[in-house]
Amino acid sequence: MTNELQSLRELNQLLNERLSMKAKQLAAWTAVDQHVHPEYRVIGIGSGSTVPYVVERIVSQGAEANKNRVFIPTGFQSKELIVSSGLTLGDVDQYPTIDITLDGADEVDTQLNCIKGGGACHLREKVLAEAATTFILVADYRKNVEYLGTNFKAGVPIEVVPFAYAKVLQNLHQVLNCPKASLRMAVAKAGQVVTDNGNFIIDAPFESERMKEPYTIMAQIKMLTGVVEVGLFCHMARAAYFGNQDGSVTIKWNDGKIQEIPANSS
Ligand SMILES: O=C(CO)[C@H](O)[C@H](O)COP(=O)(O)O
Incomplete structure (x- = not known):
């Protein structure tokens, strides 16, 4: 260039x-x-x-x-x-x-x-x-x-308690069929993002068809033990x-x- x-x-x-x-x-x-x-x-x-x-x-x-x-x-x-x-x-x-x-x-x-x-x-x-x-x-x-997910491609933010993050990630990959869900990493810090509440964040990008039913996705994620809150309002x-x-x-x-x-x- x-x-x-x-x-x-x-x-x-x-x-x-x-x-x-x-x-x-x-x-x-x-x-x-x-x-x-x-x-x-x-x-x-x-x-x-x-x-x-x-x-x-x-x-x-x-x-x-x-x-x-x-x-x-x-x-x-x-x-x-x-x-x-x-x-x-x-x-x-x-x-x-x-x-x-x-x-x-x-x-x-x-x-x-x-x-x-x-x-x-x-x-x-x-x-x-x-x-x-x-x-x-x-x-x-x-x-x-x-529809949600049109421009914002990072996925649904999910706050999880630290000790459960790997289990929740596995649930998202295997149970909720969201293979690209990943732990949010910090930019100006080594390692993961830690929230104001001392928890971790997982970003879960779902297929666009599923984002047309945000309430269903929200309820499914919220049922996973270890999830504190889902960023779908x-x-x-x-x-x-x-x-x-x-x-x-x-x-x-x-x-x-x-x-x-x-x-x-x-
Ligand atoms: O949900 C949020 C933070 O958790 C913000 O409200 C959202 O990210 C929008 O931010 P901005 O006004 O900078 O675009």
Whole structure:
């Protein structure tokens, strides 16, 4: 490859990254504006690169709006985010009922089922999603798909207790017919990824036909002893907000309605 071609590729990648960041911000801001009402006191904050924009928009509601609120994190990253933003930190064991949880997703289908756990936080994310009266997803256009597994090819993230990981992997290969399931390895650390809960992660890529029935896969994986939580969230979200490249926002609601908010409409 020539140097010019290499530079063009890098430039294109940079441009796509910028567009995606802008789209994440747009989705997050729109969701906060529409759902984080002044009377809400307990707010769940998810994980990932979209969530900082959620917190940014909540902070912009002002000190008065936030002074009696408590924010519940889904992991180390969101805990740091809450604290560094000057918001009050709480935990789900103190506040088992949450007014609203906002979180990112790795992919969302037309029924609002989603894959989560790309950042290995899906156990706490699912607890906060389930504890919330309203659960809202925020993401960029790349996550908006008809069927799960379309763009996100890494597979279903599965949190497992360490001593059972080899048994669960074997179950996935031999019982659930998922030959490519593998233990997630760390990037800047030797060895495996260890979650905020001290567990391991297995990524299980299922064939596309099977991903059309995410609830069935979720239930089958959850039955394997040693599995702590599965990164398939089925029928949990009220709405999913997707920022688009052209500055518009697509909202998918849990009743099947799809709404488009044109660019610069606020
Ligand atoms: O599930 C998650 C972490 O476990 C994240 O919400 C998911 O990976 C999306 O992240 P991002 O907003 O960076 O695309």
